[in-house]
Amino acid sequence: MRLSPFLFSLALVGCAEFPVLDAARTPGVENAPFPALLPLDSLTGGEMPRATPEMRAGIEGRVAGLRARAARLQGPVVPAATRRRMDQGVAWPY
Numbered sequence: 001m002r003l004s005p006f007l008f009s010l011a012l013v014g015c016a017e018f019p020v021l022d023a024a025r026t027p028g029v030e031n032a033p034f035p036a037l038l039p040l041d042s043l044t045g046g047e048m049p050r051a052t053p054e055m056r057a058g059i060e061g062r063v064a065g066l067r068a069r070a071a072r073l074q075g076p077v078v079p080a081a082t083r084r085r086m087d088q089g090v091a092w093p094y
Helices: 003-014 019-024 040-044 053-073 080-087
Strands: none
Touching: none
């Protein structure tokens, strides 16, 4: 008996619509044919791709940007002035 409310709520969640996913679909995707299935050997048998100097420069630029972003995230989340105010606590009106 205890399990039935859980299963009922789980069934309701399964019936939910997800408008964000529906909005992300490309128009006409309902009528598009399925992609062709290819053997794995034909996909992995080719020559390994090599990075070009242009690709390396682009990747190094992204790495530098990500490292700078990570450095900015290392600081305190709450500014010092706000932290001091929070440390004082809440004054009850009673």
